[in-house]
Amino acid sequence: MGIIARFKDIMAANINALLDKCEDPEKMIDQYLRNLNKDLGEVKAETASIMAAETRAKRELDECTAEIEKFQNYAIKAVQAGNDADAKQFLEKKNQLVEKQTALQQAYTLANANATKMRQMHDKLVKDIENLNAKRDAIKAKIAVAKTQERLNEVGASVAGAENNMSAFARMEAKADKMLDEANAMAELNMDTESANIDNLAAKYDDVQTDTVVDDELAALKAQLGM
Secondary structure, three states, rough: OOHHHHHHHHHHHHHHHHHHHHOOHHHHHEEEEEEHHHHHHHHHHHHHHHHHHHHHHHHHHHHHHHHHHHHHHHHHHHHOOOHHHHHHHHHHHHHHHHHHHHHHHHHHHHHHHHHHHHHHHHHHHHHHHHHHHHOOOOHHHHHHHHHHHHHEEEEEEHHHHHHHHHHHHHHHHHHHHHHHHHHHHHHHHHHHHHHHHHHHHHHHHHHHHHHHHHHHHHHHHHHOOOO
């Protein structure tokens, strides 16, 4: 009956708590179901043996009861025939069988109780296995969803990494644009300075030319006046 004790322990355990401690719940529940199906085979054999014992005890009880009735009828017939001595022998035999019947009744009552208990445990084990099979399907479905979510998370992390890289490239591009704008501004400032220097230098000679023209005009005017 060790299998029955183990069966009670297994079914009394919190399956969900056991699964939480396992790294792979799918494998864990499959192992539990394999163990329970093995136990079911042993429970069936034990139940069949006890039911057979119940049937045997019932048959022996019925046979004894039939023998008691038989010898009771023989005693009646002997009395009716006026053979009291024969009637006494039949009654003595009947009384012996009545004592045996009491023991057989006790044996049958116990066998019947054991068989009833075993059938109930067998039926409960079958039902529990069915429930665990349904739970296994649900757990496997959840695991499949979880694995899909994990893959999505990995893809999401990759996308986020790519976005970070794009952001870094954008920052580098902005820095390059800034450097180019500063270089262009500096070149423009240099060009403005050079142009100003050239203009100033040209103005110096422009003023000289203007003075020469004025002097020439003044000499011409004096010549006209005879001076």
